[in-house]
Amino acid sequence: MTTQSETRVRDGAGHRASVFLYSHVRVRLALLISAPLFWLGLVYIAALVALLVTAFWTVDSFTGEVRTDWTFDNIITVLTGSLYQSVTLRTLGMAVLVTIADIVIALPIAFFMAKVASAKWQRILVIAILMPLWASYLVKAYAWRSVLSNDGIFQWIVQPFGGTTPGYGIPGAVITLAYLWLPYVILPIYAGLERVPDSLLEASSDLGAGTWRTLRSIVLPLLWPAIVAGSIFSFSLTLGDYITINIVGGANQMLGNLVYTNVGAANNLPLASAIALIPIAIIFVYLAAVRRTGALNSL
Amino acid sequence: MQQEPIAVPAIRLTGLTKSFGSVNAVDGVDLDIAEGEFFSMLGPSGSGKTTVLRLIAGFEQPTAGTVQLRGRDVTGTAPFDRDVNTVFQDYALFPHMTVLENVAYGLRVRGVKKAERIARAQESLDAVRLSSYGARKPSELSGGQRQRVALARATVVKPKVLLLDEPLGALDLKLREQMQVELKELQRSLGITFIFVTHDQEEALTLSDRIAVFNNGKVVQLGTPTEIYERPTTSFVASFVGTSNIFDETLSKSLLGRGGTNSVRPERIALRGTPTAATSSAPGTIAELIYVGTSTRIVVDLDAGKRIIVLEQNSASDDATAPSDRRGERVHAEWASAAITPLDLP
Numbered sequence: 001m002t003t004q005s006e007t008r009v010r011d012g013a014g015h016r017a018s019v020f021l022y023s024h025v026r027v028r029l030a031l032l033i034s035a036p037l038f039w040l041g042l043v044y045i046a047a048l049v050a051l052l053v054t055a056f057w058t059v060d061s062f063t064g065e066v067r068t069d070w071t072f073d074n075i076i077t078v079l080t081g082s083l084y085q086s087v088t089l090r091t092l093g094m095a096v097l098v099t100i101a102d103i104v105i106a107l108p109i110a111f112f113m114a115k116v117a118s119a120k121w122q123r124i125l126v127i128a129i130l131m132p133l134w135a136s137y138l139v140k141a142y143a144w145r146s147v148l149s150n151d152g153i154f155q156w157i158v159q160p161f162g163g164t165t166p167g168y169g170i171p172g173a174v175i176t177l178a179y180l181w182l183p184y185v186i187l188p189i190y191a192g193l194e195r196v197p198d199s200l201l202e203a204s205s206d207l208g209a210g211t212w213r214t215l216r217s218i219v220l221p222l223l224w225p226a227i228v229a230g231s232i233f234s235f236s237l238t239l240g241d242y243i244t245i246n247i248v249g250g251a252n253q254m255l256g257n258l259v260y261t262n263v264g265a266a267n268n269l270p271l272a273s274a275i276a277l278i279p280i281a282i283i284f285v286y287l288a289a290v291r292r293t294g295a296l297n298s299l
Numbered sequence: 300m301q302q303e304p305i306a307v308p309a310i311r312l313t314g315l316t317k318s319f320g321s322v323n324a325v326d327g328v329d330l331d332i333a334e335g336e337f338f339s340m341l342g343p344s345g346s347g348k349t350t351v352l353r354l355i356a357g358f359e360q361p362t363a364g365t366v367q368l369r370g371r372d373v374t375g376t377a378p379f380d381r382d383v384n385t386v387f388q389d390y391a392l393f394p395h396m397t398v399l400e401n402v403a404y405g406l407r408v409r410g411v412k413k414a415e416r417i418a419r420a421q422e423s424l425d426a427v428r429l430s431s432y433g434a435r436k437p438s439e440l441s442g443g444q445r446q447r448v449a450l451a452r453a454t455v456v457k458p459k460v461l462l463l464d465e466p467l468g469a470l471d472l473k474l475r476e477q478m479q480v481e482l483k484e485l486q487r488s489l490g491i492t493f494i495f496v497t498h499d500q501e502e503a504l505t506l507s508d509r510i511a512v513f514n515n516g517k518v519v520q521l522g523t524p525t526e527i528y529e530r531p532t533t534s535f536v537a538s539f540v541g542t543s544n545i546f547d548e549t550l551s552k553s554l555l556g557r558g559g560t561n562s563v564r565p566e567r568i569a570l571r572g573t574p575t576a577a578t579s580s581a582p583g584t585i586a587e588l589i590y591v592g593t594s595t596r597i598v599v600d601l602d603a604g605k606r607i608i609v610l611e612q613n614s615a616s617d618d619a620t621a622p623s624d625r626r627g628e629r630v631h632a633e634w635a636s637a638a639i640t641p642l643d644l645p
Binding site for chain 2: 197199200202203204205206207208209210213217218221222
């Protein structure tokens, strides 16, 4: 071959920089990760550490200023106070209920989307599920306030069957939270189902397994990590919520409300920090438990 | 296609049709497959062969027609109620189960006691020479081993018919040849009907008792491997199964002295420097030579305006001449009249 290869301009700062980066792998790496590392380090880790540290400080009862005197008082108050215990249990129970409700609703929807619907319907459904996420959280919570009210849609639907609306209280808050976090549970389960090849379901059926057997022995075990991944969202988001309960929860409080009042009205930042550590601790325990299922790999 | 009816066939397909939208993937297929037969469905991709297999397995429901299994109409029946088992193209092994659990799954579903199902699954693994692999996960096996686990899993439940959907497609050549032998042996020892889907004509010719060649959702020819290869009835079969030199009507008349469309296999043509009197021949020039190991494919431009392919066996004495040296050489292509196969359709 005698054809001349095209000659390119090989000088200029851009080219020299490229050559430098090409031959200096570490510099290239440092430039790439410095921004995300800065974000993670300063904004996220530092904020958490600050929270942790503040929980061991006190508030001057005269001036209302935070004093950096080290004490375990806040932690002890939070662990032993009956108010904190009952609110923690209530919040935890609600998080579990919301998570279970979301999984039960999400499974058939995700299965329909991944295995039954045509490609066109699949797209429509994904958009339909994502759409509520584009609306404001407050709008959705207030919409449920109206739905759950005594002359709301809920009442109108269940009345002919002899039911009544749960009104404003913990059941109403669980329903509203389950609605709010549903997309976060459907999407990982849908993605998990997409990764289960149809041929596995066919093989199970081919070997004599009925629909229920295939679901139990093939689909659920393969889907378990995705279900757990989805549950992390509904569980942790519920643990931290404090607005929904205010709008549809009546007089009930969640941990978030205690944090909020201590930061605001009570002006006790150290105690608020100590309370905020509770959901963090619960989430850590939860994550440690689910880590073994491999769920964290499918997030 | 017509065939002799078999008294009680393992599988009988009658007017089987499957449409996807306006496309007939399977278009009125009638087939009788005998008990204990190694039956291949051969065709290019999109010819409907896999869809026929899925219709037999019950993964798809036909638009029209029926599927009979040993005289019983199973058309509306679910896959789990049919006495057929499938070896999937991607093997479809359950990734969360061990090899032994995979093989035992069909027995577990049928409620076979644990001790018995482990014994039978182990037996089935022994039969595919994977005795010591029971505790592994499918992800820890090679492609050929997965293939054998899929075979063991499908045969452990003793189906009447085993359906194989391009089971060797993902394996490399050496392993494929080895698995062909094993498949044939397994079929003989189990004595059950194998229905084998493939696009590889050589595989079909090697393994099958009979072959159905598919094109555009229809069976275009049905017969033994010898019949399919030696006496293709259409130009599609002639060119899809092996290589053929197809002569249209005009060329047939001038070169072969016959009417209609005819085909001659490359290995049935000999090249000579001077024509011998006994056979018919045509003069031409060698255009290209392709060395393929045991033989050489020679492209010859006949003076009559037809390019043909000739297959010449290589012998030890040939290696003195580099193949490319023969380019441009004047030759006479010769064939016996027995080598000429008339084709039904153009």
